[in-house]
Amino acid sequence: MDVHLTLDTDTVEQVATFEQLCVDVGTTVRETLHAMKEKRRGAVLVCEGEKLAGIFTERDALKLMEPGANLDQAVGQVMTANPETIADSETVGDAIKKMSRGGYRRLPMVDPDGRPKGFVTVSSILHYLVGHFPAVVYNLPPNPHHSTQTREGA
Helix, strand or coil, X not given: CCHHHHHCCCEHHHCCECCCCEEECCCEHHHHHHHHHHHCCCEEEEEECCEEEEEEEHHHHHHCCCCCCCCCCEHHHCCEECCCCEECCCEHHHHXXXXXXXXXXXXXXXXXXXXXXXXXXXXXXXXXXXXXXXHHHHCCCCCCCCCCCCCCCC
C-alpha cells in the first residue's frame, strides 16, 4: 500500500473524532472548564448559534491560572477566535500540513456551512498511521536507537 497516495485520497472524516464538546460564546470560563473536566476533553469548540466562532483549549486555560484571573468572564473573550479549520472533504495529508505548519494539536472539522462536526487530532492521525504500519510500530524495541556502551557478559 502506498501511504503517500492514501494520505492524498483519504478524507479527514476517516480520522476525525466526532465527540466534540461545544459551548456558546457567552458561557463563562468557569462553566467551560467544568464541562471540559467532566467530559475529559482538552478542547472546546465555541459556537455562536450553529457556527464555529472559536476554540478554547487547555493551553488557553493555563494562561488564566494566575491569581485574580476572572473565570466568570465569557469564554468568547479568551478563546482563540476564527481558528484554523479543516473541511470534512479535505484529505489526511491536508490535515497534517495544516497542523505541522501552525503547530496545532487539534483542528476543528467543519461542514461547508461552518458548523462544527468534530476534531482531527494528532492522536487520531497517529492511530491512522499505525493502522497502515502495524508490524513496524508494534515490533519496535523499547529503545530503538539504544546502543550498548559497555560489553555485556563474562
